[in-house]
Amino acid sequence: MSICIVVIVLIGYVMALAGVRVIELAGLAPAPFCGMILADFGAKVIRVDRTKVAVSVDTQARGKQSVSLNLKSPEGVAVLKTLCIQSDVVLEPFRKGVMEKLGLGPEELLRENPRLIYARLTGYGQSGSYARAAGHDINYLAMSGLLSMLGRSSEKLYAPLNLLADFAGGGLTCALGIVLALLERSRSGQGQIIDASMVEGAAYLGSFVWKSRSTGLWNRPRGQNLLDSGAPFYDTYRTADGKYMAVGAIEPQFYDQLIHGLGLKAADLPNQMSISDWPELKRTFTQVFAKKTQAEWSDIFDGTDACVTPVLPLDEAGLHPHNLQRRSFLSNAQGEVSPKPAPVLSRTPAQPSMSRDPFIGEHTHSVLEEYGFEPAKIEQLVSAGVVECNKAKARL
Numbered sequence: 331m332s333i334c335i336v337v338i339v340l341i342g343y344v345m346a347l348a349g350v351r352v353i354e355l356a357g358l359a360p361a362p363f364c365g366m367i368l369a370d371f372g373a374k375v376i377r378v379d380r381t382k383v384a385v386s387v388d389t390q391a392r393g394k395q396s397v398s399l400n401l402k403s404p405e406g407v408a409v410l411k412t413l414c415i416q417s418d419v420v421l422e423p424f425r426k427g428v429m430e431k432l433g434l435g436p437e438e439l440l441r442e443n444p445r446l447i448y449a450r451l452t453g454y455g456q457s458g459s460y461a462r463a464a465g466h467d468i469n470y471l472a473m474s475g476l477l478s479m480l481g482r483s484s485e486k487l488y489a490p491l492n493l494l495a496d497f498a499g500g501g502l503t504c505a506l507g508i509v510l511a512l513l514e515r516s517r518s519g520q521g522q523i524i525d526a527s528m529v530e531g532a533a534y535l536g537s538f539v540w541k542s543r544s545t546g547l548w549n550r551p552r553g554q555n556l557l558d559s560g561a562p563f564y565d566t567y568r569t570a571d572g573k574y575m576a577v578g579a580i581e582p583q584f585y586d587q588l589i590h591g592l593g594l595k596a597a598d599l600p601n602q603m604s605i606s607d608w609p610e611l612k613r614t615f616t617q618v619f620a621k622k623t624q625a626e627w628s629d630i631f632d633g634t635d636a637c638v639t640p641v642l643p644l645d646e647a648g649l650h651p652h653n654l655q656r657r658s659f660l661s662n663a664q665g666e667v668s669p670k671p672a673p674v675l676s677r678t679p680a681q682p683s684m685s686r687d688p689f690i691g692e693h694t695h696s697v698l699e700e701y702g703f704e705p706a707k708i709e710q711l712v713s714a715g716v717v718e719c720n721k722a723k724a725r726l
């Protein structure tokens with residue numbers, strides 16, 4: 331309690347998710363992101379790691395605590411139950427059926443804690459013939475329909491990193507589900523189960539594509555439409571120094587500014603929306619952009635409405651004046667740079683931890699004590715190999 335007061339005094343406000351207790355079972359990429367979002371906005375997130383593992387693959391552990399627990403032992407299962415009974419959210423990233431096999435399915439846990447929000451983040455969801463199949467982002471994106479639209483004309487399909495299914499359709503969508511369930515619980519007093527399928531999350535993210543098909547926006551083959559790199563005014567261009575500019579000059583008034591900035595004359599060019607002329611116009615833009623460096627083009631287009639921006643590599647994004655002004659990126663105690671949590675809430679913005687990520691099992695002892703385990707019981711669990719405690723000092 332006193333620590334809580336000190337924190338509030340230091341930061342001056344209570345974060346949106348303060349007081350929310352989350353148990354995150356360690357997973358690959360989407361669930362760790364979901365847990366990090368919740369931690370950034372004030373939730374207490376305890377990641378449950380396996381025992382006998384030295385290094386975590388969780389690169390999104392900001393603000394989390396780590397408990398190292400062997401769920402293959404009945405005592406380990408009992409410990410997890412105790413943690414979940416006193417928590418608001420459990421987040422599990424396993425294949426369908428894994429939690430039930432451990433005796434930790436939603437029926438068991440909700441029976442013991444009816445206020446629990448039981449979030450299940452999987453690729454294919456909890457039902458359907460693929461529910462138990464292994465998969466990764468690219469598979470989920472493929473099944474969502476969206477991957478078929480990603481890629482340039484006459485090139486093969488391309489998954490844009492593992493951003494769309496794992497993180498947008500997966501971790502972020504699951505976090506939305508958790509926040510919605512918390513909001514609803516404040517009225518009903520009841521928890522519920524969240525079935526977050528990355529196929530469906532990614533598909534939902536693409537609602538614009540589905541619902542704009544009748545407009546003709548996607549009528550042409552892949553890579554030849556307005557927003558899929560078909561249009562010359564919505565694409566990237568290489569500059570004289572091998573860097574790139576991004577062009578998004580869709581509306582006529584912005585397109586005029588693009589043409590002006592490029593030093594071209596509208597009268598010498600085909601109409602902006604003459605699709606048959608797009609390949610030729612693209613060649614013209616390509617030649618023009620290749621004549622100046624990225625910095626020179628930025629000077630020309632900065633301060634205009636041409637919708638032209640430099641394509642920044644990760645290590646330059648945080649140094650751009652606009653991003654610096656908004657402090658869009660942060661640097662933690664290790665000097666590691668990463669994006670600040672978004673969006674920004676006016677009264678209670680996220681206050682991400684600046685500390686290093688937890689070592690596996692670093693908080694086993696303190697968390698178990700906090701959740702009511704006597705020191706002698708903790709020692710017994712350690713001796714039996716049910717939990718592992720990793721003393722941070724030994725690692726420094």
Ligand SMILES: C[C@H](CCC[C@@H](C)[C@H]1CC[C@H]2[C@@H]3[C@H](O)C[C@@H]4C[C@H](O)CC[C@]4(C)[C@H]3C[C@H](O)[C@]12C)C(=O)SCCNC(=O)CCNC(=O)[C@H](O)C(C)(C)COP(=O)(O)OP(=O)(O)OC[C@H]1O[C@@H](n2cnc3c(N)ncnc32)[C@H](O)[C@@H]1OP(=O)(O)O
Binds near residue numbers: 379468
């Ligand atoms: C494209 C992305 C994935 C990218 C991941 C990469 C970023 C990383 C993958 C490997 C990493 C590298 C590697 O670790 C080596 C280095 C380590 C170093 O520390 C860092 C550098 C590394 C090079 C490192 C770098 C990177 O981190 C990597 C390259 C994705 O798409 S992620 C999305 C995947 N899909 C899902 O999450 C959907 C839902 N889940 C599933 O479908 C399955 O879980 C999945 C992912 C298919 C895995 O299936 P698997 O058979 O392995 O597991 P499950 O069936 O779910 O069962 C889990 C079993 O584990 C037991 N268990 C869980 N917790 C505990 C515990 N505490 N104690 C005991 N046992 C536990 C559980 O009971 C299950 O057991 P059973 O099988 O017996 O039922």
